Structures are given as structure tokens and as C-alpha cells.
Amino acid sequence: MTIYILLSIPLLACGLTAVVPSRRWMEAIHLASAACSLAAAIFLAWEVLRQGVVSSGNGFLYADPLSALVALLTAFVFLVCAPYAVGYLRRDQADGNLGPLGDAPAALSKLRMYYTLTPLFAFCMYLVVVANNLGVMWIAIEGTTLASIFLVTFYGKPTSLEAAWKYAMIGGVGLSMALFGTVLTYYSAHLVLGGDSVSALNWSVLVLQASHFDKGVMRLAFILILLGFGTKAGLAPMHTWKPDAYCEAPVPVATLMATAVLNCAVYGLARFYVLTVRCLGPAFASNLLILFGLLSVAIAVPFILVQRSSRRLLAYSSIDNGGIMVLGLGFGGVFGILGMLLHMTYHTVTKPLLFLSVGNVQQHTGNDALKKGNSGLLHVLPVSAPIFLLGALAVTGTPPFSMFQSEFMVLRAGFAAQHLALSILFVACLVAIFCGFFHHVTQLVLGPPSGAPREVICPWKTYPIVVLSLLVIAIGLWFPAPLYQLVDGAARILAVPQ
Amino acid sequence: MYFWQDPQFGSRMITLMASLVLVLQIMMVTQRWLITNIRAFALQSFLLACIANTIAYYNHAPHIYAAAVFMLVVKAILLPIVFERLVTKIEIRQEIEPLINAPLSVIVTGLLTLLAYVVAESFHRPDEPMGPASLGHNTLAVAIALFLIGFFMMVNRRKALTQVLALLSAENGIFLAAISLTYGMPMIVELGIFFDVLVAGMVLAILVYRIRETFDSMDVSRLSRLRG
Numbered sequence: 001m002t003i004y005i006l007l008s009i010p011l012l013a014c015g016l017t018a019v020v021p022s023r024r025w026m027e028a029i030h031l032a033s034a035a036c037s038l039a040a041a042i043f044l045a046w047e048v049l050r051q052g053v054v055s056s057g058n059g060f061l062y063a064d065p066l067s068a069l070v071a072l073l074t075a076f077v078f079l080v081c082a083p084y085a086v087g088y089l090r091r092d093q094a095d096g097n098l099g100p101l102g103d104a105p106a107a108l109s110k111l112r113m114y115y116t117l118t119p120l121f122a123f124c125m126y127l128v129v130v131a132n133n134l135g136v137m138w139i140a141i142e143g144t145t146l147a148s149i150f151l152v153t154f155y156g157k158p159t160s161l162e163a164a165w166k167y168a169m170i171g172g173v174g175l176s177m178a179l180f181g182t183v184l185t186y187y188s189a190h191l192v193l194g195g196d197s198v199s200a201l202n203w204s205v206l207v208l209q210a211s212h213f214d215k216g217v218m219r220l221a222f223i224l225i226l227l228g229f230g231t232k233a234g235l236a237p238m239h240t241w242k243p244d245a246y247c248e249a250p251v252p253v254a255t256l257m258a259t260a261v262l263n264c265a266v267y268g269l270a271r272f273y274v275l276t277v278r279c280l281g282p283a284f285a286s287n288l289l290i291l292f293g294l295l296s297v298a299i300a301v302p303f304i305l306v307q308r309s310s311r312r313l314l315a316y317s318s319i320d321n322g323g324i325m326v327l328g329l330g331f332g333g334v335f336g337i338l339g340m341l342l343h344m345t346y347h348t349v350t351k352p353l354l355f356l357s358v359g360n361v362q363q364h365t366g367n368d369a370l371k372k373g374n375s376g377l378l379h380v381l382p383v384s385a386p387i388f389l390l391g392a393l394a395v396t397g398t399p400p401f402s403m404f405q406s407e408f409m410v411l412r413a414g415f416a417a418q419h420l421a422l423s424i425l426f427v428a429c430l431v432a433i434f435c436g437f438f439h440h441v442t443q444l445v446l447g448p449p450s451g452a453p454r455e456v457i458c459p460w461k462t463y464p465i466v467v468l469s470l471l472v473i474a475i476g477l478w479f480p481a482p483l484y485q486l487v488d489g490a491a492r493i494l495a496v497p498q
Numbered sequence: 499m500y501f502w503q504d505p506q507f508g509s510r511m512i513t514l515m516a517s518l519v520l521v522l523q524i525m526m527v528t529q530r531w532l533i534t535n536i537r538a539f540a541l542q543s544f545l546l547a548c549i550a551n552t553i554a555y556y557n558h559a560p561h562i563y564a565a566a567v568f569m570l571v572v573k574a575i576l577l578p579i580v581f582e583r584l585v586t587k588i589e590i591r592q593e594i595e596p597l598i599n600a601p602l603s604v605i606v607t608g609l610l611t612l613l614a615y616v617v618a619e620s621f622h623r624p625d626e627p628m629g630p631a632s633l634g635h636n637t638l639a640v641a642i643a644l645f646l647i648g649f650f651m652m653v654n655r656r657k658a659l660t661q662v663l664a665l666l667s668a669e670n671g672i673f674l675a676a677i678s679l680t681y682g683m684p685m686i687v688e689l690g691i692f693f694d695v696l697v698a699g700m701v702l703a704i705l706v707y708r709i710r711e712t713f714d715s716m717d718v719s720r721l722s723r724l725r726g
Contacts, residue, residue, distance in 0.1 A: 135687030142694045149701055158712050162721040164705060165658065172665050172698065173649065179691070180645065180672050187679040201684055216620060244724040 002047055003054065003061045003130050006040040006071065009033050010119035010126065017115040023108060026115040027086045033119055034075075034082035037126075041075035044068050049485055055132065055204075062132035062204055065489025069341065070129045070267045072486070073348040074260040078122050080352050080464055081252035084359070087460025088251055089114060091363050097155060113150060114250065121147040121256065128264040132202045137268055138175070138182050141232060144261055145171045151253045152245050163244035170231060170241040178228025178268075184221035185275065188214040203271055210278035219284060222276040226269065226288055233265035233322045235292045236299035243303075243315035247368075251359030254311065258318040258355060259348045266325050266344065270494055273329060282332055282496045286417075289330030294422060296323025297429045304436035310358050310368045313440060314351070317395055320433055321347045324410055327426065329494070331413035337491045339409030345487065346402040350472050353391035356465045360384035361444075364455045370440050375447030381455045383462055385445045387469045392441040394472050396434040402476040508556035515549050516640040516674065520611070523647050523667060527607050528600045532659065535594065536581045539663050543573035546670055549637075550677050559681045561688075568692040569673065573666065577699040581659065584703050588710045596654045603654060607647055614643035621679075637678035644671030658706045658716045662699070669695060 013033030017026045047054050048068040055062040063071070089111060092098050099106030124143035131137040145168070152164040186201055192212045193200050231238040246254040276285045300320035307313040321343070328340030362368040364381060377385040394401035397408075407430060414423035501507055522542040526535055547570040554562035596603065618639035648668025652661050676683050683691070710716050 133684070133687065135683055136690060139687070139690035139694055142698070146694070146697050146701055149705065153705070153708070156708075159723055161705070161709050161712055162724055165709060165718065165721055166724075168702060168705060169652070169661060169665070172702075173652065173668075176645075176665065176669050176672060179669070180675065183672060183676045183679065183683065186676075186683060190680045201687060220617075247724070 001056060002040060002044045003056055003063055006037060006044055006126055007123060009037045009040060010123040013119040014116050017112060023111055026111060030115050031082050034079040038075040038079045041072045045072050045486055049482060059132055059199060059202055059204060061130045063130050064493055065486050066493050067129040069486050069490050070263050071126055073263055073345060074125045077256055077260045077348060077352055080468055081255050083460050084356050084464045085252040087458045088359060114154065117147055117151050125260050125264050129267060132204055134182055134185065134203055135201050138179055141264060141268055142175050144264065148253065148257065152249045154250050160248040163248040166241045167245045170238065174228045174231025174238060177224045181221045181224030181228055184217050188217035188221060206275055210275045213279040215280055218276060218279045222272060222285060225272045226292065229265045229269040230292055233262055234319050235322060235326060236296040236319065239296065239319045242319055243312040246315040247309065247311045251355055255352045255355040259351050262318060262322050263344055263348060266322065270329060274494060277496050286330045286332055289326050290422065293323045293327030293330050294426060296320065297426060301429050301432045304433050307440060308370050310370055314354050314358060318351065324407060328410040328413060331410060331417045331419065332496060333413050333416050335409045335416060336413030337494045339406050339413055341487045341490050342409065343406035346406050349475055350391060350394045350403060353387060353465060353468050353472055354395055357384045357388040357391060360461055365452060370444055375443055376449035377445050379449040380452045383457060387465050389441060389445045390469055392437050396437050397430065400476055505556050508552055512549055512552050513636050515545050516637045519545050520640045520643055523644050524607050526667065527603050527647060527651055530594055532585055532594060535660060535663055536578050539667055540574050540578035542667065542670060543569060546673055547574060553677055553681060557681055561685045562677060562681060564685060565677065565688045568688065572692050572696045576696065580699060580703050584707060588707060594660055595656055597656065598654050606650060610646040610650060611643040614646055615639045617642050638675060641671045641675035641678060644668065644674060656717050656719050658709055658718050661718065662702045662706065
């Protein structure tokens with residue numbers, strides 16, 4: 001029942017915003033739906049903790065701790081972005097970015113597009129995590145791409161069309177590979193399970209039989225799935241759409257893409273990882289995951305070091321963090337898997353802080369450049385700039401913050417799995433990324449003042465990041481016990497059976 | 499017993515249609531006109547719907563009829579109509595201008611088909627009562643070839659619309675693999691996939707239209723301002 005409520009809230013919001021007459025109504029519905037869906041996700045997590053597994057519709061929808069965790073993180077980001085989006089889009093309208101000033105109907109139709117597509121986007125992400133059927137999960141992941149294409153072209157500039165085209169084409173190729181992988185998984189299971197019933201693609205059914213699957217077919221299927229969902233997660237070398245899309249989309253959408261969509265793609269990969277490991281043993285899947293994970297971390301290094309745009313910097317940081325998650329899964333063991341799940345959680349809490357404060361910088365100064373004229377933002381944006389600095393410290397894994405713990409866990413898993421050289425390479429990349437970030441961020445925030453006017457505090461755009469920054473500090477020092485139970489439950493699902 | 503009730507006859511028909519599908523794919527690689535390309539795609543989709551029907555008839559699997567109907571409606575009728583209207587609306591030059599010339603493309607296509615047969619061979623199990631053995635594993639090889647040639651066409655084309663067609667023909671390969679390997683995915687999945695394909699086709703058509711409006715061209719090699 002809770003699952004149905006979780007899915008119906010964003011759909012309802014999408015339908016309502018399509019018909020209400022004014023901007024205020026759309027904003028109110030958007031905020032209410034974000035708050036309600038977080039409440040539903042928390043309730044779902046609570047039910048999962050109590051019962052272990054929640055399923056409805058004859059097992060068509062299915063939530064275990066892993067799904068509940070990812071749903072909770074998605075709902076969290078959705079809620080953080082909702083009030084911010086209100087302030088952000090109002091400012092955009094005032095700046096004339098939504099069509100010529102004074103042309104209210106044009107701006108209203110743009111706003112309507114945002115407020116209908118974003119809940120639809122969230123709906124697809126919820127469906128990814130609660131769909132038991134792997135085919136339906138694929139459909140939902142493809143749905144996230146389709147729902148967000150027109151959000152990438154939101155501003156209608158030539159560059160946003162270019163970004164959307166890359167996003168659609170690279171994503172399309174990737175997801176068609178993932179579909180082929182799903183077909184092959186179904187085939188390798190079909191030989192064991194037989195029948196044409198809907199449940200023959202249900203993960204909860206497949207996982208019990210996975211050891212009997214056809215090994216050759218499953219091997220090919222996992223490669224295709226890794227390439228496919230890896231494209232969606234932005235793993236190197238299929239990452240090229242990511243900086244463009246993050247740069248062109250409105251900031252709240254970029255935030256959702258950098259955190260929630262990344263989580264959903266890694267989630268899909270993890271589901272197939274469990275099947276593959278049970279069928280083929282851990283070595284095959286792990287080696288591939290380590291390869292792609294480490295490549296993503298390494299490829300982010302040069303681009304971060306020479307970056308000239310702060311939003312692209314964040315995109316490469318997101319590629320790096322996606323790589324760390326996959327690397328944790330690849331190293332395996334208790335620490336690897338726990339590290340991956342904690343990294344996913346911490347990253348989802350921390351990354352919005354950076355995106356949203358960069359959004360404030362960009363709307364105030366009119367560009368997101370790192371060098372030209374942008375320096376000494378501390379004097380110009382006395383709230384957003386220090387928060388950006390804090391977020392940068394947190395996301396690069398500086399010790400008092402939470403992401404240090406998860407990165408350390410992944411590293412420890414690497415040493416435990418006897419990957420000495422790879423672990424050292426991993427540390428070297430992390431250090432280089434830290435240096436690159438700090439070179440850019442300190443110059444941007446602490447450099448000599450550029451003489452731009454001070455920001456006028458907009459409560460919609462400021463309170464979310466202030467609250468979030470307190471949360472980022474808090475979660476490094478104190479991890480709530482129920483959340484840990486959820487992470488632990490999820491780790492048990494991904495653990496390699498002995 | 500009539501000759502069309504003989505499963506052997508069905509198997510031959512499927513192989514024949516699958517080979518025609520492959521021929522159409524190779525034709526799409528080499529021919530020069532956009533409208534022909536769209537029609538070849540529509541015909542290919544129609545043939546795939548026929549294959550699905552044949553498989554449904556000989557294996558008594560009624561849910562594949564549904565897949566055949568979706569295929570016919572979405573890929574053989576609706577999307578080609580949308581694309582043809584798009585072509586007339588934006589009055590683009592009709593020629594395709596591939597990056598690699600036709601003879602070389604055909605050689606690449608041949609190599610990819612060969613590769614597809616090698617991959618399909620590893621799936622072949624003569625002792626298996628279900629699966630590809632009963633359909634002739636030619637079908638699977640054709641499916642993989644469609645998939646690979648589709649991707650080759652994507653990188654070989656400069657116009658936005660032809661890239662979309664290439665992607666959709668690669669997806670046709672997945673459809674063929676699904677019906678020949680497992681007699682189709684479960685009904686709900688089939689329905690969802692076709693819905694996704696339809697929406698993707700529409701979304702991409704709108705995107706192509708807006709690229710054409712903004713850049714005054716459909717040449718995606720002009721989309722090169724975002725770097726680093």
C-alpha cells in the first residue's frame with residue numbers, strides 16, 4: 001500500500017500542475033508533493049525495517065532494504081530541491097531567462113513544463129527502485145531519460161540543445177545495450193524457470209535460481225548491463241554526456257541527475273551484480289566493476305585539474321563519485337559493499353549542497369566561470385560562498401566529514417582484496433582531485449574581491465542550503481541508527497553468499 | 499495436413515523473413531535518400547511483426563500476437579508517419595551524406611555480420627528443446643547483426659534524424675533477439691518497451707525539429723560547442 005502511495009504522489013502532482021491556472025498553485029503543489037513523498041519514503045523504510053520485505057500487486061512491486069534506502073535518498077533530494085527550485089525559477093523569470101520580460105504566458109508555460117516534468121522524473125526514479133520485474137526497472141530507467149530531456153533543453157539555447165542531443169543519443173545507445181542485457185538475462189533464466197509468466201523476470205524469483213542460470217549467456221548479459229547502466233551512471237568512458245547535461249539543465253534538475261539518477265543507475269547495476277555473482281562467482285563481475293570504477297575516478301582527475309566552469313567541475317566530481325561506488329562494489333567484501341552504500345548515502349546528502357550553492361553564485365554573477373572575474377565571492381555572497389567551500393571540503397572526503405569514512409572503507413576493502421597497486425592508484429587519484437578542487441574553490445571563494453554587488457538574500461534559495469549544510473556536518477558525526485539498519489540490510493542483500 | 503501447418507515450413511519462413519530484414523538493414527547503410535531510409539525502416543518493422551506472428555502461430559504463444567501488433571502499430575505505422583511529416587515540415591535536403599563511403603560501409607557491415615554469427619554460434623545448443631535451436635539459430639545471428647549494424651550506422655551518419663533511425667533499427671535487433679530466444683518478454687514488459695520506444699521517437703523528433711530550427715541544419719557535427 002505504501003508503495004502505491006509513494007508512486008501516486010508524484011503522478012498526482014504532475015497531473016495537477018498541468019491544469020492549475022497560476023504559478024503559486026504550481027509551486028504549492030510541487031512543495032506539498034515533495035514533502036509527502038519524503039514522508040511516504042520514510043514510512044516505507046520503516047515498514048521495511050519492521051517486516052524485512054514489503055511487496056504488493058502479487059510481487060510486482062517489491063521493496064527490500066536496498067530499494068527503501070535508494071527511495072529514501074531520492075525523496076530526500078527531491079525535497080531539498082523543491083523549495084530551492086521555487087526561488088531559482090522566480091529569479092530566472094525576473095531575469096528574463098524564461099522568455100522575454102513581460103511575456104507572462106511564455107514564462108508560465110515554461111514553469112508548467114518544469115513543474116510537471118520534475119515530478120514525472122521523480123516518479124520514474126521511484127518506479128526504478130520498487131519494480132521487482134527487471135524489465136519494468138529498465139522501462140523506468142529509460143523513463144528517467146525521457147522525462148528529463150526537455151528539462152535539459154529548458155532554456156532553449158543552442159548549447160542546451162547540443163547537451164540534450166548528446167544525452168539522448170548516448171543514453172539511448174547505452175540503454176538499448178542494457179535492454180539487450182535484460183533480454184539475455186531473461187533467456188538464461190528462461191532455460192531454468194520456463195513459462196511466460198510475469199514473475200519469470202522478477203528479481204526476487206531470479207535471485208533464488210541464479211546459480212542454475214546459463215553461464216555463457218549470463219556473462220554476456222552482465223557486460224551489456226554494465227555498459228548500459230554504466231552509461232546512465234556516467235562511468236568512464238561513457239561519461240561524455242554528463243558535464244554537458246549538468247551544465248545546461250536548471251540547477252535543481254542537475255542536482256537530481258547528479259545524485260538521485262546516479263543512485264538509480266548504480267542500484268540497477270547492483271541488482272544484476274547479485275544475479276551475476278550467484279551465477280558465475282564473484283571474480284568475473286568484480287574485475288569488470290573495478291576496471292570501470294577506477295577508470296572513472298582516474299579520468300575525472302585531469303578534467304578537474306584544468307576545469308574552467310564550476311558546474312562542469314561538479315559533473316566530473318559526480319563521475320568520480322559514481323566510480324568510487326562501483327569500485328566499492330567491485331572490491332566487495334563487507335567493507336567494499338558497506339562503503340559503497342554509505343558513499344551513496346553521504347554523496348546524496350553532500351552533492352546537492354554544492355550544486356545549489358553554485359546555482360546561487362551563477363544566478364548572482366551571471367556566469368559559472370572559475371577564473372574570469374569571479375573571485376573573492378566570500379565578500380559578495382556571504383552565505384552561499386562559505387557553504388560552497390564547506391561542500392567542497394565535504395565532497396572531496398576531508399576527515400571531519402562523512403565522505404572520508406566511506407572512501408576509507410572502499411580503500412580498506414581494496415587492500416583486503418589484495419589489490420595493492422590499484423588501491424594506491426585510487427588514493428593518488430583522490431589526492432589529485434582534492435588538490436584540483438581546492439585550487440579552484442579557494443581561488444573562487446577566498447581570492448581578492450572583484451567588486452561585484454552583494455547578494456540579496458532570497459529565503460527560498462538560502463534556507464535549503466543552510467539546513468542542508470547543518471545536516472552535512474551532523475551526518476559526519478552522528479549516523480542515525482535506523483538509517484544504519486537500512487544500510488546494513490541493503491549490504492546483506494548485496495553480499496556474496498558464502 | 500496442409501503445408502502451412504508444418505513447423506518446418508514455419509521455420510523456413512522465419513529464416514527467409516529474417517534474412518530480408520538483414521538485407522533491408524544493409525540497404526539502409528548504403529542508400530542515399532532520407533525518405534527511402536524511413537520507408538526501409540517501416541518495412542523492416544513490418545517484417546519483424548510478421549516474424550512475431552509466425553512464431554506465435556507455430557508455438558501457440560498467444561501473447562506474441564500482442565507484441566506483433568505493438569510492433570506494427572508503433573514502429574511500422576506511427577513512427578514512420580511522424581518522421582515523414584517531420585521531413586516535409588522542415589524541408590531538409592534529402593541526401594544523407596555518410597562519413598564513410600558506400601563500398602567501405604558494405605565491407606564493415608559484412609564484417610559485423612560475420613562477428614554476429616560468431617557470437618550467435620556460442621549460444622547454439624542442438625540438444626535444447628526450446629530456444630534458438632527450434633527456430634534455426636540464423637535468427638539470433640541476424641538479431642545481433644541488426645544491433646551491431648545499427649550502432650555502426652549511428653556513428654556513420656551526420657544528420658540527426660538518420661541517427662534516430664539507426665538507433666531504432668538497433669532496437670529492432672533486440673526485439674528479434676527477444677522473440678527468437680525466449681518467445682518474447684512477459685506481456686507487461688513488452689507493452690512498456692513499446693510505450694517507451696513510442697515516447698522516445700516523439701521526443702527525438704521534437705528535438706530534431708528544434709535542432710533544425712536553431713542551427714538551420716540537422717548536421718550534428720555542428721553540435722560541438724561544449725567541450726572539456
